[in-house]
Every structure is written in structure tokens, then in C-alpha cells.
């Protein structure tokens with residue numbers, strides 16, 4: 568359970584909420600970490616984008632390139648859709664073409680692949696160096712045994728003597744890099760320096776359209792990021808040794824909104840308020856059953872505390888009614904909580920005991 572090695576994504580978890588990092592490291596809790604349509608779509612786009620850089624045998628004909636990119640997209644989509652369906656059974660996720668942002672992400676990713684492959688065929692090379700140059704490539708595994716920092720950089724580009732660390736973001740709404748994205752880039756840059764002896768000149772976020780937001784790399788900033796992470800690792804290990812990870816929870820409306828562990832996190836339920844807009848409730852089960860083939864549940868709400876004592880009727884739940892349960896947590900539904908009656912979605916989480 569104590570942390571010996573830390574990746575940039577674990578570093579971000581630790582600096583956000585140490586309890587979340589603890590949940591994520593517990594092998595008995597992996598079933599709470601289910602993929603979403605957003606993460607599935609991101610993986611498809613990521614795989615196709617990186618294949619453009621990593622695959623050595625692309626056709627020279629533009630139509631054949633497009634066909635190959637589309638085939639790759641379809642294969643990967645099928646794989647991620649099957650993974651999503653297995654993780655959410657008996658709920659049924661929507662088909663891939665109904666995932667939010669699917670059509671636009673697909674069009675942008677394929678167009679971008681065509682553009683890059685076209686540029687690579689021209690005599691003057693683009694800034695995107697193909698894999699194979701020393702210290703460059705895609706999905707580059709990096710490790711620093713002195714600090715325990717390790718990770719897999721999306722892409723390391725070399726243009727002459729200048730090196731750039733690139734992190735690929737496939738979401739449609741990538742704006743200015745967030746603090747977490749910036750920290751991730753700094754840690755990858757530091758890993759490059761530790762493994763090659765040379766600092767990258769720049770770091771960049773690349774969006775789904777292939778546009779890069781480039782920033783100069785300041786080594787002092789990267790070293791400061793590492794020091795911050797090492798402090799967080801030490802705090803985490805002290806919490807674990809003291810058996811006191813729960814008090815390190817840092818609940819908040821934005822931080823918890825997409826956390827996979829809300830259903831089992833009591834600091835969350837003690838802090839959550841209806842003003843957070845999370846569509847999540849816990850409480851006593853007043854009734855559970857099935858009408859017209861649909862599972863329903865009636866909760867006497869205990870959390871959010873500002874709704875304590877009110878009732879919530881949730882209909883359309885997947886699976887059998889939790890008839891023996893006295894307590895339940897329900898997260899994610901459609902409809903207005905204030906009306907007292909809401910409809911489950913395919914992605915509604917129900918935990919009962």
C-alpha cells in the first residue's frame with residue numbers, strides 16, 4: 568500500500584485527494600473504476616492518433632490512407648464499446664455513434680491523421696519527427712530509479728537538437744492547460760532530463776485537431792513540481808502507516824464530480840450539498856421493487872444533508888431490486904431531484920447494503 572514509485576497521473580491524484588489515490592491503489596476496489604463513454608472515446612482517438620506516428624506501413628494513396636484510418640477507428644471503437652458494455656452489465660450503454668462528441672472526435676482524428684501522414688510523405692519533414700531518433704518516439708517509457716518517478720510519455724519530438732514533450736488530449740474542449748496537465752508535462756520533461764541528461768526545450772498539449780499549445784520548459788519549475796510530489800508521497804505513506812487515510816480526503820464539488828469512488832466515500836457524503844449539483848443521494852431504503860418490469864427504489868435521504876428527511880423515488884434501475892437492503896447510495900440520474908421522482912440512466916450507480 569505505501570507508494571514506492573509514482574507516475575505523473577498518480578502524482579495528480581495525490582495532490583488532489585490522497586484518499587482517492589488510496590482507493591485507486593486498492594485492488595479490491597477496481598470494480599468501482601468503470602470506463603465511461605468519454606474515457607472510451609478518448610482511448611479510441613488516442614490509439615488512432617498514436618498509430619499515425621508509430622505505424623511504419625501507411626499506403627501512399629490518400630484514399631487508401633483514409634480507409635485504413637477509418638478501419639482502425641472502427642476496430643478500436645468496437646473494442647472499447649465491448650469493454651464499456653462488460654463493465655456496466657446489466658446496464659446497457661448507448662451505441663458508440665451516440666457517445667457524446669463521437670462524430671466530431673472521429674472526423675477530427677481521422678482528418679488530423681491524414682494531414683500528418685500527408686506531411687510525412689513530403690520531402691520537407693514536419694516538426695513531428697518519426698520514432699527512431701535518439702530520445703524521441705511515441706508512448707516512450709521513462710523511469711528514474713533515484714526518485715521513483717516513472718511514466719509513459721505520449722510523444723517526444725525531436726527537431727534538430729531541440730526536444731519537445733507532447734501530451735495528447737482528445738477531448739473536444741481543451742482550453743488552456745490545467746494545473747494537472749501542466750504538472751504532468753513538467754514531470755515527463757524531468758524524466759526526459761533524468762534519462763537522457765538533457766532538458767527538453769519545450770512542452771506541449773496537443774488537442775484533437777492536432778493544434779499544439781507550446782510552452783518553454785523551465786527546469787526549476789519541473790524540479791519544484793517533483794519536490795511537491797515527493798512531499799505528497801511522504802504524507803500519503805505516513806497516513807497509511809498511521810491507518811488514517813480517511814482524514815486526508817479533500818472533498819469538493821469539482822474534485823469529486825468525476826471521482827469513481829463516491830459511492831464508498833463517507834467524507835464525500837458528509838460534505839456534499841445539493842448546491843454541488845451532483846445528482847447523488849444516500850439514505851435509508853423505504854421501498855424497493857419492480858413495476859412494469861422496471862426496478863425502482865425509494866430513499867429517505869440522509870445526504871446531501873440539506874435534503875435530509877426528504878424522499879427520492881428512482882425508477883428504471885438496471886438489475887434486480889435491492890429488496891433486502893436498508894441503506895443505499897444512488898448516483899447519476901435524469902430529472903429534477905427537487906421533484907422527488909427521478910429516472911435512472913444506463914450509467915446510474917446503485918450501491919445498497
Ligand code: SF4
Pocket residue numbers: 584586587590816817818819822823826827828829832834835
Ligand atoms: S469522492 Fe471526493 S473526497 Fe472521496 S475520494 Fe473521491 S475525490 Fe476524494
